[in-house]
Amino acid sequence: MKILVLGSDGRTHAMVWKLFSSPSADVLCTPGNGGAVLLAPQVELDLANPAEVARWAFAEQIDLIVPAESGSLWAGMVDEVVAMHIGVFGASQRSTRLEWSRCYAKEFLQRYGLPTARGRAFTSLPTAEKFLAAQSLPVVLKADHPAGGGGTYTDRYTALEALRGLFINRPIEGSSNGVVIEEYLPGITVSFSAIVDGSTALPLLPARIYDRLNAAPDSPQAPGMGAITGNSSYARRLGEHLHRHLITPIIAALAKESLPYWGILGVDCVITDQGPRISDLRCSLRDMEAQVVLPRLEDDLLPLIEAAISRRLHQLPPLRWRDEASVGISLVAQGYPNHFAIGGAVRGLSELDEGVLVFHDQTHNPVGMRYTPATRGGPGMLSSLIMGSHAVAPDITLTGGHVLTVVCLGATLNGARGRALLNAERISFPGRTYREDVGSHEFR
Template sequence: MNVLLLGSGGREHALAWKIAASPLLTKLYASPGNPGIGSVAELVKLDMSDHSAVAAFCQEKKIDLVVVGPEGPLVAGIADDLRAWGIRVFGPSKAAARLEGSKGFTKDLCAKFNIPTAAYGRFGDLASAKAYVEKTGAPIVIKADGLAAGKGVTIAMTLEEALAALEACFEGAFGTAGAEVVVEEYLTGEEASFFCLCDGATALPFGTAQDHKRVGDGDTGPNTGGMGAYSPAPVMTAEMTERTMREIIEPTMRGMANLGAPFAGILFAGLMVTDQGPKLIEYNTRFGDPECQVLMMRLKDDLLVLLNAAVDGQLAHMSARWSDEAALTVVMAARGYPGTPEKGSVIRGLDEAAGGGAEIFHAGTAINGGALVANGGRVLNVTATGATVGEAQRRAYAAIDHIDWPQGFFRHDIGWRAVEREKAGA
């Protein structure tokens, strides 16, 4: 099979690494890719916003499957346009991608189909949103309705924080994504990421993870796109997984089909596991980043076989097997992130870092003058496996010790909750 992978981050490097291991693969192309992806794929320059140009490339290279990594092109309808050209695509339609593209759409879907989630209000103007927040009080959650690269959410612990977040949204801090806001009840519990491969009719459970959104140790500082993750999520027991499928995933699949937008692709449910059970925080319609990295390290099956089954509507006949080992990834970010990152600093020592069984997935790197340099906010994902989360954690941080990049930083406590659980159970 000839495969085209769209995207350039750590998630796409992990997908490329796993797809490249498939005996089904003939040739893997990636656009725009990054230097890490370039080690397993041929990098090509395509404008993802020019769907006809992507389609023309697919026809020229006889592409058998397009795998769309990031959410932006999916929300823009690239899957629909490529399918109209007769090209097979792994990823949801534009109508189904609204599950990520509009938080308000998802909240309304939950209300209509009795899917457990936080109480909420939707607002298109500052005055009515402020009135709702002042009536409800803090803590409360403010979300830009549209895509904001993981940064459009404020967990406001005070009324002042909440009002400032509303003003930021309506003043354009997140562009058009903040033209409408969703204000949500503050939920207490433990967060988890739950994934399903979907083919429009069947949802196949596809792993669990927990990530760390805050930039600083001890879960402090502003939210980011994710500073690290580990898999599996201990809180997602067999019982909690069964309840999540029955109470959240399956009603969503039925609801989307009912709305004429059956969901096919990867469905990523961000959950809060509360005293009452799992509640949906939000949906993403693509693999998480950096959750994808730890899932790919643990997946025992051929990813390409599973993606083909999802595209062909054959998931009812499939299963996914996972390693008993845990996987953990630590994000190394450029100084300044999640604000304006410093680009261009040289990174050395990756070969030595990967020598102990760790995998280094590139997220925001480039080659400049023959040297590997930082070219984004989240730059590297240092990923390792182990018999326990604690062992995977030790291996990942041991690998980081070999990386020479003074301008980079990382959290030192990725996986802390699971490690504490392991110690308590010892």
């Protein structure tokens, strides 16, 4: 089966890596990154133009499109290929509103009584200003579109200025200028996803996400500093609770809204003293979640994707998982996520222990595989593959501040963390830094 994976970040590399192990899969990626192109030939396509991707996929006889990121789904990838008999592992454009409109998602959660922070969605600036003036601090502001930003504010004047800026800024042409205002919830961030086909859901694993620059509670937001999955009884009970009380009710609510949904359904939540509270909904695995969850999945991913698209997940047994914890430590450039140098070389990847995984995010590999289209007289697939756990070119370079993630599994969380720290130290690039506390605690 010929599969095209869409995306460029760490979860794209993780998805390519997992599908690469499927005996019936020939995997391509677009645009990929310095790690993904070691496993899958790279295709140059504009993911913001789903019609172009659809025409190319049809001409090249692609059987399945797997968006590792949600952007192409927002742009209408499913709607473009529906008449071409190409499977897409993801939701239709109308259903992806759950992710690309935070205002809609907030109202959806409140309409069906799902647990979320107290707050409201606004499309009127004067009304939002009055509401914000009456809220206790700290307070959280979120632009309607995820790319529009937001943050947590402890000063009311600063919050009001930020609110006005969010209404003015429109990161995507045609996007709403709405804003969500809600209470600040202290607690750890957990991502939880399921493979769904519209009625049945196969739950994955809860992953703790480290999304601050360091361990201090007031540390600046820095997406993707690390992630872990646990193998304790608490981790299993947490997954069962999130599936029963969050994922299952959301699927029922989607049916009531007449929103057909298949692919990945994910929730980001804060674990509070009163229980989990949903902060965001997702149509794909979260970056960092994919890197620590997929290595623990013992099952072949491709049959699961096919079953989701053909609406027969109910025929499959529960997923099988390795009884090990996983720890992912991200190596970032000094100054991330604001200002950092790019272009430096990554060293030490060949010095890692056997079995250690490295998922690239913002890297470039000049000797990665390139796809030769069959429509241009090529073979349709490059046959040469670079093999080995860490067989890499010596001149992989940085293209951004979130460079790569070292992932290790172990019988205990501490064991996986120790191995990840040891191997992370062997990798170097200009300004390399990382959080040493990732995995020091499971879900607290």
